[in-house]
Amino acid sequence: MAKKKIEDLDLYEILGLQITATESEIKKAYRKKALQCHPDKNPDDPKAAETFHELSQALEILTDASARAAYDTVLKGKEAAKLRHKELDSKRRKLKEDLERREKEALSGKADNLTAEQKLAAEMERLQKEGSRLLQEELKRVKEKLKQAMSRFSEPVWDSSLNRIKIKWKAEKNDESNGGYNEELLRKFLKKYGDIVALIISPKKKGSALVEFATKDASEMAVEIEKGLPENPLELKWVNEKPVLTTKKIIPGPSLVSDRDYESLVLTKMRQAAERQRLIDEMLKEDQKCTIE
Secondary structure, three states: OOOOOHHHOOHHHHHOOOOOOOHHHHHHHHHHHHHHHOHHHOOOOOOHHHHHHHHHHHHHHHOOHHHHHHHHHHHHHHHHHHHHHHHOOHHHHHHHHHHHHHHHHHHOOOHHHOOHHHHHHHHHHHHHHHOOHHHHHHHHHHHHHHHHHHHHHOOEEEOHHHOOEEEEOOOOOOOOOHHHOOHHHHHHHHHHHOOEEEEEEOOOOOOEEEEEEOOHHHHHHHHHHOOEEOOEEOEEEEOOOOOOEEEOOOOOOOOHHHHOHHHHHHHHHHHHHHHHHHHHHHHHHHHHHHHHO
8 A cells, every 4th residue: 555645644633633732732642542543452453553653653743843834834735725626616726736737847856945745845854864752752652551551451350259258157047146147247347357349148048158358368368367256156268269360351442331420320230239149149059059968
């Protein structure tokens, strides 16, 4: 595919900015879009490299005062030409284009009478020779951000649903006090180790409960230390015999849910209710299994 000429690109549109944008706004827009369209983040997009290259060109030219002035002159000239073309009929437009072509041919080669396009080309050549320190710094910044983001995806993380803890204590089948324990008392004993994600007392089997902690440290301390009431000690054991760590999944792009607070709240409550019911169902299955054994 033929390489696009700078004068054929709308660098402001590429960055999503107006021609009046400040240098600070240009850098901010570049950083945001560079993280989105970097080839390393879009391996399946054949146009990712070209898009990223055009984005880098936009930063390079629009943050250099001299190059930007030359580019703006070309851009404004093209916009003015579009307006003039709309006002001319086909015959006058052809005459005008012929005249402009002859003028360019007459001016080509005269260093003191360069066209706007030739001035832009000269600025591009200067930038290429000098190298763009700013562009290199921004490219390095973007790569570092991507590297940090990708490294977080492989970090081991704590999933409380994979690390539930069984709680047992002595309680007779018909004991209405359930051995002296209820949810409020269990929370009082357990919350000192850290945030509790879920705590369910078995609705059928006395002396049985399940708990999930938000962190690994809280879970390990509770299993190792907590004994509950001296007259009826608690026994805490891992459901899976030992802690299990998993890996973060890649998080999808921006979501519209954040802009819909009510819907988000409803969905969150539904998920919490579903998770609590699932936990109760699992406990009932565990109780039934223990009864059979």
